[in-house]
Amino acid sequence: MFTIDSIANKFRISYFLFALLLCTTFVSIFMYAEMRIEQDLVKGRLLQQLQLSQEKEGEQAVYIANPGIKIYRYDSAPEDLKALANNVVQEIRVTVNHQTGATKTNLHFFAHQQNEQKYILTYLEGTEMVMENYPVLAIFEELEDIFADALKIAVVLSLLIAALFSYVSSKQIIKPLLDLKQAVETDHQNLTELTHLPSEVGVLARAIDEKNHKLEQYLKREQLFTGDVSHELRTPLTIIMGASEVLASQLGDHSRLSEFAERISTTAKETSEIISALLLLSRAPEQLDTPQTSINNIASNEVQRLKYLLRYKTVTCTVVAEQEYCTYVRPELLKMALGNLIKNAFQYTDEGEVIITIDAEKIMVSDTGLGIPETMMPLLYERFERLNGINTGDQVEGSGLGLSIVQRIMTHMGWKLTHQANTTGGSTFSIYYNK
Structure with missing residues (x-):
């Protein structure tokens, strides 16, 4: 699946955008050069025609020279041309009516000062150009379309080549990173082979x-x-x-x-x-033997061991299990994890009940105690983070390591620990052991 976060895809997009920017620059340069050449050719042709018309017809208000050339004395020119014309050749879209129907084409025009007389010279594009009149402009108009088509093909091919090249080159650039990733995931020897690279x-x-x-x-x-x-x-x-x-x-x-x-x-x-x-x-999980262990027995034993914490409280504790549940785990680790959760429930509950529920996938320790404030949730499993006492505001006896130890045991065994606030107050911690 394509994702913008991938380094390879970022490189490909950057290379493609660079190619697109380069093509846009070349197209802009070509269009500017084509426009300037056309302006100079049109201007030269119309000035030539003005001179020929003056020599042939003398001073006239309007000179008409086919194909498509019309020269106005400034006072006889249309008002819209007077408003737009200056000494730079300009181009506007116009509609021309023929016997076969109306067509749209470009009208080139500019203003020219000759002695004390000012003229507006126009050339209607698309009219058949007579070669003997001005062959350079005729040839240019024929070549203009050829160059435009060639430029379109060049742009498309350039973008395709850029996309292909960016795909291939990005693979070569990313390959050392993939080799490094594989070396980190496999063993130390493969990583050592990459440390000598100068890159x-x-x-x-x-x-x-x-x-x-x-x-x-x-x-x-x-x-x-x-x-x-x-x-x-x-x-x-x-x-x-x-x-x-x-x-x-x-x-x-x-x-x-x-x-x-x-x-x-x-x-x-x-x-x-x-x-x-x-x-x-302290040992690697794969180095531990995991005998079949009764969860019910460990839960009951931990309740009995820690029941002294409820000696002066109106709190009941119940272990709920439909049957005997077992799992493959070191009993010492399960005893420590479950014992810490039960101990916390006993310490932070002054009245109500603590229920330990065991089923085929999880062990839940639920209490009706103090609960955990929302502000402490990000620090729930941090070491030395503790709640204050319920009534006095003093800290309950303990080191603040219990939940962090439980979380460490869960990570070590590949299990999962979750917390949920009870609607009636208190907390429920769940150990998912059957994953």
Whole structure:
């Protein structure tokens, strides 16, 4: 499909317009030259006829010389010619009546001062020119039509050649860019082959290659950092979990203290799972194995895990699913994404309900809470962007990273996250997992 945004099409249009402008310039020059030549020939012919008529007929009010020449003494000329005539040959369209009917033709005329007498000399174009009277003008009028036809053919051919040449040349100009595009999309080796080119494409290839190298170094540093942090944190977390289990076994009947020990163990396990999920995010998606995972179980577990956020609120939470739904995904990533959405819904809802709906294509988390102002929509998935508290105006506890992490997980898994404001207040976030 033709589009003006294409560089190739812009080049073709520019080349065609340039050819059209060039042809217009040549046609204008030709028409101007043709007009000046015709004016000089007509003027010379009429001045010659004035001299011949004066020698032959003496002083007359009107001289008539066939074919088509009529010379007026200024005081005897028609008023319309007096109003228009000057010393430059002019041309107007006139209607001539014949026995066969009326025809339109051109009337050439100009004013001429001879001594103290002024004349208006006219020549009616289209009348058969007698060769012996003024053969140059007769030949010119015959050649004028030939040149005009030849010029039309030349213009058409020039535009066709320009269109063909612009199409071929634009392909050759765009080819290095297409090669660069293919090299960027395939592998680093093909791009390296273009960096030695001295042209603008080589400069662009070197810039892209340098940027790719910087991105590779950045990603490598990020992966190393994530791996190092995960490795360093696992050891103290393992110690904490072990110590909490030992502590719980020694507390015996101290139920309140056992509850704290259990909470320490649970939090350490959750932190370990988060570290595992972050480590998975640092790997390429194609390097991850994706076992069949129950969405219902993860949703229910996350609701139970985060239910402490609703302890002092009049908020109910319901998981709605017609059947058991499964998908192929790393459970750590789905747990982190869904957990962040549920946590936000719990934190920003003071009364009403939170409903998690699961079907064959999406997971919806809907609440009756604060909702998201229109002004924050462009920053919805930006890091560290947060809403204020509902009642106090203070910020709800959190880092402002939840939605940005969810969006990153969606991109990593090739899923889709959408937001919709509820008509009764609150928000609905939907994870489309079956794409």
